[in-house]
Amino acid sequence: xxxxxxxxxxxxxxxxVALIFVALPVIGFAVFTIFPLLFSVYxxxxxxxxxxxPVFTGLANFQAMMVDPYFWQAMWNTLFLMIGxxxxxxxxxxxxLALNRKMRGTTFFRTVYYVPVISSIAxxxxxxxxxxxxxxxxxxxxxxxxxxxxxxxxxxxxxxxPAIIIMSVWKGMGYSMLLYLAxxxxxxxxxxxxxxxxxxxxxxxxxNVTLPMLRPVTFFLVVTSIIGGSQIFIEINIMTPGGGxxxxxxxxxWYIWQKAFNYLQMGYATSMSLVLGLIVFAVTAIQxxxxxxxxxxxD
Amino acid sequence: xxxxxxxxxxxxxxxxxxxxxxxxxxATGAGGETLTxxxxxxxxxxxxxxxxxxxxEKANDVKVNMIVTTPDDYSTKLKAAIAGKxxxxxxxxxxGSVQAYVKTGVVKNISxxxxxxxxxxxxxxxxxxxxxxxxDGKLMGQGDIYALPKDVGPFSFGYNKTMFDEAGIPLxxxxxxxxxxxxxxxxxxxxKDTNADGKLDQxxxxxxxxxxxxxxxxxxxxxxxxxxxSKVTVDTPEFAESLQWFADLQNVAKVTPSVGEAQTLDTYxxxxxxxxxxxxxxxxxxxxxxxxxxxxxxxPYPAGSTGKSATWTGTLGIAVSNSSKAPxxxxxxxxxxxxxxxAQQSLVDAGVQIPNLIDMSDQWVKxxxxxxxxxxxxxxxxxxxxxxxxxxxxxxxxxYDELFKNIQPVLDGKKTxxxxxxxxxxxxxxxxxxxxQAAGIG
Numbered sequence: 001x002x003x004x005x006x007x008x009x010x011x012x013x014x015x016x017v018a019l020i021f022v023a024l025p026v027i028g029f030a031v032f033t034i035f036p037l038l039f040s041v042y043x044x045x046x047x048x049x050x051x052x053x054p055v056f057t058g059l060a061n062f063q064a065m066m067v068d069p070y071f072w073q074a075m076w077n078t079l080f081l082m083i084g085x086x087x088x089x090x091x092x093x094x095x096x097l098a099l100n101r102k103m104r105g106t107t108f109f110r111t112v113y114y115v116p117v118i119s120s121i122a123x124x125x126x127x128x129x130x131x132x133x134x135x136x137x138x139x140x141x142x143x144x145x146x147x148x149x150x151x152x153x154x155x156x157x158x159x160x161x162p163a164i165i166i167m168s169v170w171k172g173m174g175y176s177m178l179l180y181l182a183x184x185x186x187x188x189x190x191x192x193x194x195x196x197x198x199x200x201x202x203x204x205x206x207x208n209v210t211l212p213m214l215r216p217v218t219f220f221l222v223v224t225s226i227i228g229g230s231q232i233f234i235e236i237n238i239m240t241p242g243g244g245x246x247x248x249x250x251x252x253x254w255y256i257w258q259k260a261f262n263y264l265q266m267g268y269a270t271s272m273s274l275v276l277g278l279i280v281f282a283v284t285a286i287q288x289x290x291x292x293x294x295x296x297x298x299d
Numbered sequence: 300x301x302x303x304x305x306x307x308x309x310x311x312x313x314x315x316x317x318x319x320x321x322x323x324x325x326a327t328g329a330g331g332e333t334l335t336x337x338x339x340x341x342x343x344x345x346x347x348x349x350x351x352x353x354x355x356e357k358a359n360d361v362k363v364n365m366i367v368t369t370p371d372d373y374s375t376k377l378k379a380a381i382a383g384k385x386x387x388x389x390x391x392x393x394x395g396s397v398q399a400y401v402k403t404g405v406v407k408n409i410s411x412x413x414x415x416x417x418x419x420x421x422x423x424x425x426x427x428x429x430x431x432x433x434x435d436g437k438l439m440g441q442g443d444i445y446a447l448p449k450d451v452g453p454f455s456f457g458y459n460k461t462m463f464d465e466a467g468i469p470l471x472x473x474x475x476x477x478x479x480x481x482x483x484x485x486x487x488x489x490x491k492d493t494n495a496d497g498k499l500d501q502x503x504x505x506x507x508x509x510x511x512x513x514x515x516x517x518x519x520x521x522x523x524x525x526x527x528x529s530k531v532t533v534d535t536p537e538f539a540e541s542l543q544w545f546a547d548l549q550n551v552a553k554v555t556p557s558v559g560e561a562q563t564l565d566t567y568x569x570x571x572x573x574x575x576x577x578x579x580x581x582x583x584x585x586x587x588x589x590x591x592x593x594x595x596x597x598x599p600y601p602a603g604s605t606g607k608s609a610t611w612t613g614t615l616g617i618a619v620s621n622s623s624k625a626p627x628x629x630x631x632x633x634x635x636x637x638x639x640x641x642a643q644q645s646l647v648d649a650g651v652q653i654p655n656l657i658d659m660s661d662q663w664v665k666x667x668x669x670x671x672x673x674x675x676x677x678x679x680x681x682x683x684x685x686x687x688x689x690x691x692x693x694x695x696x697x698x699y700d701e702l703f704k705n706i707q708p709v710l711d712g713k714k715t716x717x718x719x720x721x722x723x724x725x726x727x728x729x730x731x732x733x734x735x736q737a738a739g740i741g
Contacts, residue, residue, distance in 0.1 A: 047737075049399065049403065049737065050378060050381075050382060051378070051381055051382065051399070051400075051403040051405060052402075052403040052404070133565075134565070135565055136565075155707075157707075242700075242703070242704070243704070245707050246704065246705050246707055246708075247704055247705070261374060261375055261378060262374075262695075262696070262697075263695045263696070263697040264399055264694070264695055264737065265695075265737075
């Protein structure tokens with residue numbers, strides 16, 4: 001009897017301590033995530049300048065959004081810039097395949113391709129802004145050597161988006177490459193052996209062994225790239241400070257930021273963020289569903 | 300057992316700390332009060348203010364914490380401070396933000412402290428500078444004072460004297476502005492291929508529309524807004540004429556680097572390399588331009604149909620927070636920063652601004668050892684013909700920025716100015732109505 005009481009006192013005490021430890025992250029989550037989230041849902045139904053108290057206006061922000069041409073253009077620009085994702089992924093897979101072979105200098109090249117990833121995005125954006133300069137830029141100097149008269153990349157509606165895509169592909173390639181490399185090295189050798197015994201050629205092995213085995217990494221990269229891509233901001237703000245020629249490179253987050261901090265329309269900006277958040281959530285949910293349907297196991 | 304008790308305490312303290320962090324009041328210095336001063340700028344500003352603030356601390360028995368940010372970060376950081384209810388006691392505002400900050404009660408009405416005060420002589424500070432921060436609840440430029448000018452920045456026009464001498468063209472007059480036609484004629488003479496390689500390497504001018512359109516619009520008798528800033532007036536023939544003339548400098552007169560070469564960065568660099576005849580000059584450029592390998596000086600902007608030169612004068616103000624715990628000391632600091640001779644002298648010596656004080660400028664303008672020779676032009680702008688940028692008088696600049704957002708086809712000669720302005724006016728009007736409504740003064 002007495003042992004049981006003692007144990008339960010101990011048990012209760014330990015539980016109390018445990019609860020306090022558990023409370024830490026829970027309180028943090030509530031204060032820094034749940035509360036701002038709920039507040040932003042509320043703020044998106046208000047007219048709010050970010051300084052004084054918000055005034056409830058119902059659906060007015062969402063109605064305004066529907067007829068705001070810059071909202072739609074910023075959405076379209078953001079979507080367009082995501083063309084860089086498949087390009088970047090294919091290139092980084094190619095690189096990973098190349099660097100996965102046993103040859104001299106692979107470590108060197110892996111480092112070289114990874115350097116952009118660890119560089120500050122702001123510094124990199126400034127360097128690319130110079131590289132894209134119409135007159136003195138490195139890119140046009142290189143093009144001039146092969147006789148092409150390059151455009152003024154960032155000042156031209158037709159070239160500003162491709163310019164930013166080129167830059168972001170370059171910046172993100174090392175990261176995807178590294179993940180692909182790790183995945184390639186964990187593909188079991190015996191699968192290739194079995195495939196070649198069955199008479200599969202190199203291409204068939206790639207299609208039927210390598211690609212399926214890389215699927216989880218590809219899935220992860222696609223999901224995170226789309227989430228990251230929908231929030232592209234720093235590159236835009238530094239390389240094309242006014243949203244680019246005729247608003248051609250303004251991303252949705254850039255537009256939200258401008259509305260919130262330059263034009264004192266925090267309520268409207270919040271409602272746009274909410275819509276963006278819901279879209280990203282929906283797209284990610286769809287991706288997870290599709291992925292589950294295509295799942296398979298080698299066991 | 301003991302150690303378990305300890306871990307419990309640690310966890311509890313950590314949890315409490317998590318909740319409390321960020322809510323604590325700022326510690327005050329022993330004895331006197333503490334003020335925070337938030338501003339933006341480079342090394343020159345910081346050096347000038349550090350020295351001046353040292354003097355102020357000694358004289359007023361108060362400690363001043365300086366928070367300096369880069370120009371880009373300033374507005375975001377200030378808004379975060381305001382949202383977090385930690386408004387600095389003294390901070391920079393630009394005229395365009397005054398209405399919003401007055402309406403939301405962030406800045407203090409300092410009229411009673413500065414008008415007729417012993418510690419500052421408003422008559423010795425440029426009237427334009429002080430008036431830029433007056434607001435009567437409806438219109439800017441009149442009523443109570445909400446900030447004191449940190450500086451006034453007359454955006455003047457310069458020319459490359461060496462280029463004129465080499466071309467044997469008579470120098471422009473410092474008193475009579477060129478007409479639009481005369482300016483184009485001279486610019487054409489300056490635009491040429493100097494090394495006979497078949498490519499132009501010297502141009503009359505190369506201007507950025509966002510910062511240089513105003514002088515030509517105003518001197519042509521047009522403006523962005525009507526008197527009570529309720530209507531956007533960019534769709535007048537005078538406005539269209541000046542914008543068309545501006546675009547034609549590139550497309551018709553061909554006196555600027557071509558479309559592909561027209562980014563400001565490039566014309567700025569070309570000017571510094573001596574390839575551009577006429578280029579804008581602000582006081583903040585002087586320290587850089589002093590080192591240029593050619594002679595340059597200031598002239599009035601070419602004038603349109605009114606025959607009178609016009610341009611804008613920038614300014615930044617020093618405001619006091621309404622929630623300051625030591626409002627009197629904070630106001631004293633604002634006055635001190637605006638009108639202290641040591642601080643002003645050090646900023647002027649650094650070549651980043653002209654003196655805020657009228658008596659000091661009278662000395663400065665006579666100094667013939669420093670560039671530019673025609674310093675009087677800067678003063679004339681501040682005193683006579685400089686105006687505030689159009690968005691200064693409104694609650695938000697969105698309507699104003701709209702004009703420049705889609706203007707490229709006009710500059711490229713693919714659309715006429717008149718047609719573009721006709722399309723832009725209703726859009727700008729809509730944003731202006733929104734801004735006036737948000738300000739509660741529609």
